[in-house]
Amino acid sequence: MPNTPPDYCPDCGGRLEPVDPPAVQRCADCGEYEFFNPIPTARVAVLDSGGRSPPGSAAKPHDGDAVLLVKVDIPDRDLWGTPGGMVEAGEDPDVAGARELEEETTLVVDPADLVLFDARTFVKFEATHKTCLCYAVDAADVRGTPEADDEVAEARFWTPGELAATEDRLLTSWPEAYKDLQWWVDEGGAALDRDG
Numbered sequence: 001m002p003n004t005p006p007d008y009c010p011d012c013g014g015r016l017e018p019v020d021p022p023a024v025q026r027c028a029d030c031g032e033y034e035f036f037n038p039i040p041t042a043r044v045a046v047l048d049s050g051g052r053s054p055p056g057s058a059a060k061p062h063d064g065d066a067v068l069l070v071k072v073d074i075p076d077r078d079l080w081g082t083p084g085g086m087v088e089a090g091e092d093p094d095v096a097g098a099r100e101l102e103e104e105t106t107l108v109v110d111p112a113d114l115v116l117f118d119a120r121t122f123v124k125f126e127a128t129h130k131t132c133l134c135y136a137v138d139a140a141d142v143r144g145t146p147e148a149d150d151e152v153a154e155a156r157f158w159t160p161g162e163l164a165a166t167e168d169r170l171l172t173s174w175p176e177a178y179k180d181l182q183w184w185v186d187e188g189g190a191a192l193d194r195d196g
């Protein structure tokens with residue numbers, strides 16, 4: 001779903017003139033300003049250190065640090081990503097992250113337990129401008145068992161080593177850092193450590 005700067009005024013259909021392109025244009029006919037901005041998205045890294053966790057939490061024994069990933073439903077390509085999606089109008093980003101996590105994996109988390117650890121703007125497929133906010137949460141603070149819901153094909157924890165041993169990869173449309181599962185483990189884990 002690409003987003004591109006508008007060619008014509010949405011109000012009157014008039015011609016748009018550059019003010020501060022591509023972010024700001026102005027209609028030559030009615031004078032309305034038109035703004036072009038990235039789409040805000042939120043992603044949640046559920047981190048499982050493999051330690052002992054309370055009953056009912058999403059944590060399971062792992063040989064090292066694991067991250068919950070969902071398999072994107074693309075035919076013939078096994079691409080995985082952290083659960084997440086677009087922030088809706090009137091919704092705070094952490095609430096969006098918790099909502100998307102539940103929609104994709106059935107796991108339930110309190111938005112207050114999500115720790116923001118990265119935010120960056122990038123262009124997906126050279127067409128869609130996005131601003132992604134990355135949150136981390138300890139699997140012990142997440143309730144339920146990960147199950148793929150309607151929007152994804154599979155949901156499971158991966159360690160970086162497990163993923164590297166397969167042909168599966170993280171989303172190719174992501175910024176370079178995001179394509180490395182170890183980055184999610186290191187950066188998300190450091191944020192949880194700082195949060196205490």
Ligand SMILES: [Zn+2]
Nearest residue numbers: 009012027030
């Ligand atoms: Zn106009």
